[in-house]
Amino acid sequence: MSTSAIVIAIISFALGALLALLTIPVLVWLERRVAGLVQDRLGPNRTNIGGFRLGGVVQSFADVVKLLLKEEYYPSHIKSGKWLFMLAPIITFAAALLAFMAIPFADSMIIDGESLRISALPIDFGVFWYMAISAIGVLGVIFGGWLSHNKYSLLGAARASSMVVSYELPLGLSILAFIITYDTVDFNAMVAWQSGTFFGFLPSWGILVQPLAAIILIVSLFAETNRNPFTVAEGESEIVAGFMTEYTAMKFAMYFMGEYVAMNTASAVIITMIFGGYQIPWVSTEMLLENFSTFAVSLMVVVPIIVTILIRWMRKNNTVRPTVSTDGGRDFETKVLTIVMIGMTLLVEAILIYLAFLTDSALANNIAITLFQIVVFVVKLMMFNIFFILIRWTVPRFRYDQVQKLGWYYLLPLALLNIFITAIVVVGVNL
Amino acid sequence: MLEISIFSILAMFMLGGSIAMISNKQTLFSAFGFLVAMIGLAGMFALLDSRFLALAQIMVSVGAVVVLSMLTILTINAKEENMPHEPNKFKWIIVSSILVTPFTLLLYKTLSSVHQNFSEMETVSSKVVGKLLFSEWVLPFEIVSILLLTAMVGAIVIARKSDKTSKEQS
Numbered sequence: 109m110s111t112s113a114i115v116i117a118i119i120s121f122a123l124g125a126l127l128a129l130l131t132i133p134v135l136v137w138l139e140r141r142v143a144g145l146v147q148d149r150l151g152p153n154r155t156n157i158g159g160f161r162l163g164g165v166v167q168s169f170a171d172v173v174k175l176l177l178k179e180e181y182y183p184s185h186i187k188s189g190k191w192l193f194m195l196a197p198i199i200t201f202a203a204a205l206l207a208f209m210a211i212p213f214a215d216s217m218i219i220d221g222e223s224l225r226i227s228a229l230p231i232d233f234g235v236f237w238y239m240a241i242s243a244i245g246v247l248g249v250i251f252g253g254w255l256s257h258n259k260y261s262l263l264g265a266a267r268a269s270s271m272v273v274s275y276e277l278p279l280g281l282s283i284l285a286f287i288i289t290y291d292t293v294d295f296n297a298m299v300a301w302q303s304g305t306f307f308g309f310l311p312s313w314g315i316l317v318q319p320l321a322a323i324i325l326i327v328s329l330f331a332e333t334n335r336n337p338f339t340v341a342e343g344e345s346e347i348v349a350g351f352m353t354e355y356t357a358m359k360f361a362m363y364f365m366g367e368y369v370a371m372n373t374a375s376a377v378i379i380t381m382i383f384g385g386y387q388i389p390w391v392s393t394e395m396l397l398e399n400f401s402t403f404a405v406s407l408m409v410v411v412p413i414i415v416t417i418l419i420r421w422m423r424k425n426n427t428v429r430p431t432v433s434t435d436g437g438r439d440f441e442t443k444v445l446t447i448v449m450i451g452m453t454l455l456v457e458a459i460l461i462y463l464a465f466l467t468d469s470a471l472a473n474n475i476a477i478t479l480f481q482i483v484v485f486v487v488k489l490m491m492f493n494i495f496f497i498l499i500r501w502t503v504p505r506f507r508y509d510q511v512q513k514l515g516w517y518y519l520l521p522l523a524l525l526n527i528f529i530t531a532i533v534v535v536g537v538n539l
Numbered sequence: 540m541l542e543i544s545i546f547s548i549l550a551m552f553m554l555g556g557s558i559a560m561i562s563n564k565q566t567l568f569s570a571f572g573f574l575v576a577m578i579g580l581a582g583m584f585a586l587l588d589s590r591f592l593a594l595a596q597i598m599v600s601v602g603a604v605v606v607l608s609m610l611t612i613l614t615i616n617a618k619e620e621n622m623p624h625e626p627n628k629f630k631w632i633i634v635s636s637i638l639v640t641p642f643t644l645l646l647y648k649t650l651s652s653v654h655q656n657f658s659e660m661e662t663v664s665s666k667v668v669g670k671l672l673f674s675e676w677v678l679p680f681e682i683v684s685i686l687l688l689t690a691m692v693g694a695i696v697i698a699r700k701s702d703k704t705s706k707e708q709s
Contacts, residue, residue, distance in 0.1 A: 243602025269610045
């Protein structure tokens with residue numbers, strides 16, 4: 109292994125861990141703000157550190173401090189297996205975290221003829237990894253629900269496990285349809301397959317090539333991650349908090365964070381498999397590398413426009429109502445953030461000018477495109493996370509029998525039918 | 540050296556998990572032991588550089604078998620009092636493991652020379668496994684699936700109430 113391979117491996121692992129862990133506070137914040145948006149209110153936006161609110165993200169860090177300082181309480185009726193009671197949330201959290209690690213954040217970098225993967229774990233069967241590791245997560249739920257010695261917890265665990273078992277089938281079958289279409293089990297090769305076009309003008313994203321399988325995949329991933337409308341395992345109105353009823357403080361937070369990490373992982377899998385991953389539509393990595401100066405110039409035009417819109421939006425919204433006396437802290441924050449944004453834009457522009465006109469080092473171009481693809485990946489990831497959150501706050505929870513009926517009566521036969529059609533088309537095309 | 544130490548840790552996990560599975564009175568702890576043993580087995584496959592088999596092991600044994608058995612545990616609600624009373628359980632485990640030692644040595648002697656009869660393979664990718672399964676090994680593969688189908692039909696027949704008993708109940 110060369111030095112560059114080791115450096116890339118370390119950086120991609122750090123990036124994977126950061127993307128999985130740092131998105132938790134951001135997602136908790138997004139959940140509350142989007143809920144506010146849907147319900148026509150503001151959501152948390154007051155917490156600040158030295159006047160910096162950042163739209164309320166600071167609230168999530170305050171929550172973490174609260175959860176860390178809370179009393180660790182053990183229900184006294186849990187006689188045996190306290191260690192497993194504590195281990196259960198960790199199993200769920202670790203499984204969700206590990207499942208994220210096979211997602212590619214950018215196309216493989218080619219340095220000195222060596223192809224280096226930009227994903228936390230450089231494995232070439234990411235789909236298997238995701239299916240295998242994410243299946244472990246439900247075990248933590250079952251252990252926790254059983255060891256709580258509580259009827260509500262037991263019901264929640266039974267519901268969670270039976271739901272996961274029933275939705276694993278349509279999920280696996282829809283993924284199978286994608287594997288047949290893309291002819292690979294490698295996430296990175298799947299993204300590469302999707303970079304072409306389809307009927308001449310449509311980007312050949314999975315959702316356009318395999319619409320039925322894509323819908324089944326999205327629905328079953330919603331169920332697998334225990335998100336609304338499939339939150340029967342923790343339905344407050346029926347079974348208190350389900351498997352989490354007896355959990356407090358950090359143990360509860362582990363389940364809570366595990367849910368968000370699982371949601372993040374599910375979004376990453378969805379965008380990698382059916383929304384073209386880290387690529388922008390119509391443009392493949394080779395095209396970017398060949399026409400690097402065009403790409404750099406167009407980026408130089410687009411970045412200032414986006415930043416200007418962002419600054420104008422911030423200046424308009426980061427104020428208090430006119431009837432209330434002005435808040436100096438917010439003005440100060442707006443001023444500082446504007447300067448930071450303009451400074452970063454200037455830096456990016458300078459780097460792009462240097463790359464486009466003053467040097468023609470292939471390595472530098474390669475790194476720039478990798479960074480760009482990582483940014484595209486994160487933007488897509490956040491958009492899909494917002495979609496998950498929007499669904500949670502707009503669609504009511506299904507009844508338990510409706511959940512099972514949807515899985516077994518509709519999704520499973522549809523997925524089977526889809527595999528037949530896919531197989532016929534693939535064989536017909538290859539004849 | 541590293542390989543041997545990883546192997547011993549995995550073997551300890553597998554042995555401990557298996558013993559915990561058969562000796563524990565609470566069914567869920569048995570399931571946890573089973574889980575640990577299965578993950579240890581997957582680790583063994585990974586140690587042999589057969590990463591596809593390792594993941595398939597986790598997917599099938601952990602994702603399907605353990606989860607389904609735990610689901611069964613949740614639904615049948617087996618209580619500790621209903622379990623058979625087994626005094627001197629650990630004594631029996633020790634005695635029986637001493638009794639099977641000669642057989643284990645025999646197995647070790649036979650199996651440690653088996654690998655010379657097989658051709659060396661680099662890493663096994665999923666494509667190679669799939670192609671082999673559906674070309675050279677298609678008959679055993681299909682026979683195994685018929686076996687599984689028979690087992691499933693048998694389970695359904697046993698679980699189904701016969702017409703007689705259902706009439707008697709109603």
